[in-house]
Amino acid sequence: MKNIFYTIICCLISLTSLAQSDFGYENPDGRDPREEGMQRDSTKEQRYVPHHRLTCKWVHDGVYKEFYQIDTLQDGLQNTNLIFKHSVSNTYLGNFPAPYVSDIYILRPRGEDFLPQDRLRDYFFKPEDALDYNTTTPFTQLSYFNGGGRGKTEDWLDVWHIQNIRPYWNAGFRYNLISSDGAYSYQKSKTYNFSFFSSYEKDRMAVSMFINQNMAHITENGGIENLADIRDTSLDPKVVGTRLAMEPKNNLMNFNFKALAQYNIGNPKEIITQKDSATIDTTITYPMKFALALKAEDNRYSFKEESVEEGFFSDTTYISKQGNSDMIKNRKYEIDAKFILNEHPKYKYLPGVxxxxxxxxxxxxxxxxxxxxxxxxxxxxxxxYLTAGTFNMDSTTMFNFDIWGSFCLA
Known part of the structure; x- marks a missing residue:
């Protein structure tokens, strides 16, 4: 694992260094472009763009854009275990990334369309978690955590890279890996995901795309066979007996694809928005637009046990006494088309619908x-479904609201 980690660091350092430097590119004389910048006077066109990184998200699949201020809390850097992102009290098996459930009932998830995801959701990265970026210089974030002794180690690797290919076209990827052996036998857990995302916004057209795959491999041992082994002795956890000893395994696969396209209609107007104390964003707005969103999701959950422990759940096994292999599959498709009248840039209190x-x-x-x-x-x-809503999210108004609803037609 550590060799893979060092290899990734070296690759990212070389990639970032190349992306941040324009020396030798589109410069046939081989001169350092910084020297030319020092010598140019006020009559020459300025070529350099100030650094900024804007982060935003399209709400209701293209209705309006919500900006997020850049902060380490946004990435959850303070959370050493992702299950504490939404609940401060959880029941889980102790190792990261084991299945979990919140002890606070009202904070339990409302339920995914695929039930097995509920106990692993915070380890996954899905379209609703992704943001759109616009950065004038490439951005790379690398996080690596390691803890525990031999046989009990926990590893967490999180790699991001985001950059603008063109001023109006951004692309990036994320790789996240969490793995641990657990303190006791047959307790190994592993989740990982790889995501690619891109956004394009120029003139009347805005397009964004997200594609990724989440994987989880969870081994279960059924708990400690004799509690006295951990209560009254000082045995090494790896030699403590467990109720299931033939490695029943749970495997979960989640695939996501999302595409959002928008086309603006009408005469454009320029709006200057203060995003934070140091960033001013100039955008072109149109009176109305058409938005189309496509979503596809594929889920598979499988359970395998090489031999059946008949006394674990009950004295009777209804399926097989030799071994079990079961699978549940789920597919989900959504198409969402809507016509949007934007907020008026001059009359701040006229809502969008x-x-x-x-x-x-x-x-x-x-x-x-x-x-x-x-x-x-x-x-x-x-x-x-028939969907409709009204909104006024202009940051310069005293009152903001977002009201929406849907009615099932068939």
Whole structure:
């Protein structure tokens, strides 16, 4: 693991150094462009753009843009375990990234469309977690944490790289890996994800894209077989007996794709917005626009046990006494189209309004009977919704609001 970590550091250092320097590129004379900048006078065009990194998110799939101030708290740097991001009290197996549940009932997740995700959600990176960026210089963030002795080690590697390919086109990627062996036998947990995202915004067109895959491999041991081994003795945790000893394994795969396209209509107007004490953002706004969002999600959860511990759950096993292998699949598609009347830049208190249609498709494939051959079935759900809302999110007004609703047509 450490060799991989050092290799990634060396690659990122060389990549960032190349991206930050324009020496030797579009400079046939081989001169350092900084010398030319020192010698130019006020009559010459200035080529250098001040550094900035803007972070934003399209709310309601393209209705309006919400900006976020750059801060280390935004990345959750203070959290040594991601499960404490939403709840300060959780029950989990003790190692990172083990399944968890909040002890505060009202903070438990409302439920994903795919139930097995609920206990691992904070380890995943999904489209609703991603932001859009605009940075004049490449940005790289590398975090690595390691703890625990041999056989109990925990590793957490998080790599980001974001840069503008063109002033109006940004792209980036993220790789996140969490792995631990656990204090006791058959307790190893591992989650990782790789994401690529890009955004393009020029003239009347704005497009953003996000694609990623989350993976989780969780081994379970059923708990300590004899509590006296950890209460009344000082045995090494690795030799303490567990109730399940043949490594039942849980594997979860989550794939996401999202694309958002917007086309602005009408005569453009320039708006200057103070984002923070040091950043002023100049944007071009249009009276109205059309937005189209596409989402696709694929989930798979599998459970495997090489031998059956009949006395663990009950004295009777209904499926197999030799070994079990089960899988649940889920697919989700959404298409959301809407027409939006933007807030008026001159009349600050005139709200924006929007209306559109949303189509949602869900399918589940899973075991539906105890039959050893024809034991799987597929259930499907489709829904068509009318969506509408009104908003006034101009930061210069005294009162902001965002009211939305949906009605299922079929």
């Amino acid at each position: 929007y209306a559109g249609l949303k189509f949602k498709y869900l399918s589940y494939d899973q075991r539906v009977s105890l039959d050893t051959i024809n034991n799987r079935g597929t259930s499907k759900y489709t829904g068509t």
